[in-house]
Amino acid sequence: MDLTTLTYIAVGLSFALYIGIAIWAKASTTGEFYVAGKGVNPVINGMATAADWMSAASFISMAGLIAFLGYGGSVYLMGWTGGYCLLAMLLAPYLRKYGKFTVPEFIGDRYYSRTARIVAVICLIFISFTYVAGQMRGVGIVFSRFLEVELLTGLAVGMGIVFIYAVLGGMKGVTYTQVAQYCVLIVAYTIPAIFIAFQLTGNPIPQLAFGSTVNGTGEFMLDRLNHIVTELGFLEYTTTNKSTIDIFAITLALMVGTAGLPHVIVRFFTVPKVRDARSSAGWALVFIALLYTTAPAVGAMARLNLTETVQIGAVGDPEGNLKFEDRPDWMERWESTGLLKYEDKNGDGRIQYYNDANADFAAKAAEYGWAGNELSVDRDIMVLANPEIAQLPNWVIALVAAGGIAAALSTAAGLLLVISSSVSHDLLKGTFTPNMTEKQELMAGRIGAAVAILIAGYLGYNPPGFVAQVVAFAFGLAAASLFPVIIMGIFSKKVNREGAVAGMLVGLVFTMGYIMSYKGIFIPVLIENVPENWLFGISPEGIGVVGMMLNFIVAFSVSKVTAEPPEHIQRLVEDIRVPKGAGAAVDH
Amino acid sequence: MDEQSAAYWKRNVKLVATLLVIWFVVSYGFGILFVDALNSIEFAGFELGFWFAQQGSIYVFVALIFVYVAKMNKLDREFGVREDDD
Numbered sequence: 001m002d003l004t005t006l007t008y009i010a011v012g013l014s015f016a017l018y019i020g021i022a023i024w025a026k027a028s029t030t031g032e033f034y035v036a037g038k039g040v041n042p043v044i045n046g047m048a049t050a051a052d053w054m055s056a057a058s059f060i061s062m063a064g065l066i067a068f069l070g071y072g073g074s075v076y077l078m079g080w081t082g083g084y085c086l087l088a089m090l091l092a093p094y095l096r097k098y099g100k101f102t103v104p105e106f107i108g109d110r111y112y113s114r115t116a117r118i119v120a121v122i123c124l125i126f127i128s129f130t131y132v133a134g135q136m137r138g139v140g141i142v143f144s145r146f147l148e149v150e151l152l153t154g155l156a157v158g159m160g161i162v163f164i165y166a167v168l169g170g171m172k173g174v175t176y177t178q179v180a181q182y183c184v185l186i187v188a189y190t191i192p193a194i195f196i197a198f199q200l201t202g203n204p205i206p207q208l209a210f211g212s213t214v215n216g217t218g219e220f221m222l223d224r225l226n227h228i229v230t231e232l233g234f235l236e237y238t239t240t241n242k243s244t245i246d247i248f249a250i251t252l253a254l255m256v257g258t259a260g261l262p263h264v265i266v267r268f269f270t271v272p273k274v275r276d277a278r279s280s281a282g283w284a285l286v287f288i289a290l291l292y293t294t295a296p297a298v299g300a301m302a303r304l305n306l307t308e309t310v311q312i313g314a315v316g317d318p319e320g321n322l323k324f325e326d327r328p329d330w331m332e333r334w335e336s337t338g339l340l341k342y343e344d345k346n347g348d349g350r351i352q353y354y355n356d357a358n359a360d361f362a363a364k365a366a367e368y369g370w371a372g373n374e375l376s377v378d379r380d381i382m383v384l385a386n387p388e389i390a391q392l393p394n395w396v397i398a399l400v401a402a403g404g405i406a407a408a409l410s411t412a413a414g415l416l417l418v419i420s421s422s423v424s425h426d427l428l429k430g431t432f433t434p435n436m437t438e439k440q441e442l443m444a445g446r447i448g449a450a451v452a453i454l455i456a457g458y459l460g461y462n463p464p465g466f467v468a469q470v471v472a473f474a475f476g477l478a479a480a481s482l483f484p485v486i487i488m489g490i491f492s493k494k495v496n497r498e499g500a501v502a503g504m505l506v507g508l509v510f511t512m513g514y515i516m517s518y519k520g521i522f523i524p525v526l527i528e529n530v531p532e533n534w535l536f537g538i539s540p541e542g543i544g545v546v547g548m549m550l551n552f553i554v555a556f557s558v559s560k561v562t563a564e565p566p567e568h569i570q571r572l573v574e575d576i577r578v579p580k581g582a583g584a585a586v587d588h
Numbered sequence: 589m590d591e592q593s594a595a596y597w598k599r600n601v602k603l604v605a606t607l608l609v610i611w612f613v614v615s616y617g618f619g620i621l622f623v624d625a626l627n628s629i630e631f632a633g634f635e636l637g638f639w640f641a642q643q644g645s646i647y648v649f650v651a652l653i654f655v656y657v658a659k660m661n662k663l664d665r666e667f668g669v670r671e672d673d674d
Contacts, residue, residue: 211633
């Protein structure tokens, strides 16, 4: 069977599974729509959280990023896992004890302020929409490469599927579909990794192959990689040229941002008990770690495979580079997507792939008769092209396509759901039309989800210029706005309404302003985005950390000089700190 | 806050603080701040600092959460605040 047919079968079967689950798990109350009736087993919730969390960026882009960044890619590995320790220990159990439906609802109640709630809703909607646009782009890439359909058709199909299970099933439908999606994506991710690890090192476990010797060389994989890439003028794989403070700040911003992302937090509202919220975070990280410890091995192996495919002999030897006409089929296939480009700059019909930005090496390259780097590879294709590079059977490639779509759809659904619940529950029921019945609220939630899907689809089709920067934006904002107010709401009884609102606004405005002025989002670039211009040497990706600190400082200072929170709020804080007790009656 | 709850909270905060110190040391310490020093140590085919940054810290994170879960469950029982057992 040819690849396209197999891919249609794999993707089609996975879609049928998701729709089947949606019909089985239809939500009939707001409790089921918002938090799956708080009846989800902690291990199952862990799995759903893993799928919710691991987006198209984790599945499609991350290993490729690491392949080209080497040690520098560690910020994503630590940053996107370490946040679960914060979630488990600082947020999830207390928010579950509080037992409401949304993150802004907790903020509004704890700070006895409608303003605080609305500011939180604005942060949430902004974070979630920037994030969801990236997912839709992922769906588009997979569809256009593997199913050879127009981007618009691909998007429409993806939106249709999410529509069915998110609008009908609400959180309940999303939860059980995410479990299925996790299974699809983890199998799709690990199978090619196992094959490639075995081919390269004889050890099938990627995490161990990563530290094994490469077949036929007796050289450790990372040592070999270091020497091959430095020979071509690239930076040593196990080092970085980023400053330590920037690596530190980015890692911290990603960790704290993870813990402040509403679509992740809300997953812990769906388990029955406080202790389930704790263990569920542990299970989530187990399921995430399966992919996240595989990804750096995949990245290193992909880089090695790519480099050795092109550089077949000694560097500088005219015979040492692959002839363009001899290039493998996968390169040819990816050229048609425009994500892989070859330009024969020196007209020798061979592919030179090296770092021409390195002045010393470029001079040496000129002596070899090389006229510049001739191959550009979009990092987003590394994972998707991996099975083809390793010449794995077509069904593996089809599975990877289904996995990529699963990763994108599961995250998109989680995001769309928090957007719709904050509109129907926080804005309508909680603020503007408090008299609506449960049935009306449920309908509003469904309409909200449907509208959000349409906007997400539009953003996926017409990506605003900043889609590539969503990481910086979404995480920076979550770190600077939502995370600090939630933490202070639990760990301090003294932070009050005025402090929280001022803190959130300062954190938000500072972080947005910084990212916008360096990256030119919505406005022209105000300051050139180079390390010399950064505040404390911290790049826009890591600036959320400074925003977070400002938020804490402002909130504590303002709270000091304004009136203490009322007595019942202080009691509320005491209640959420203890799993059982006076405040246990908060189950709808 | 009654004395019992205050004592429970204090133990909880202390446990979390201890675990987060370890969390910080393995990731920010071993993986970032002291990565160069640790990289001079070879460990099973890896430079040790690099291994912590791309593998080791993630394993430690998982372990930390399960230690937290076990210790908190014990603490809940000790203070009689575990849900559903009266």
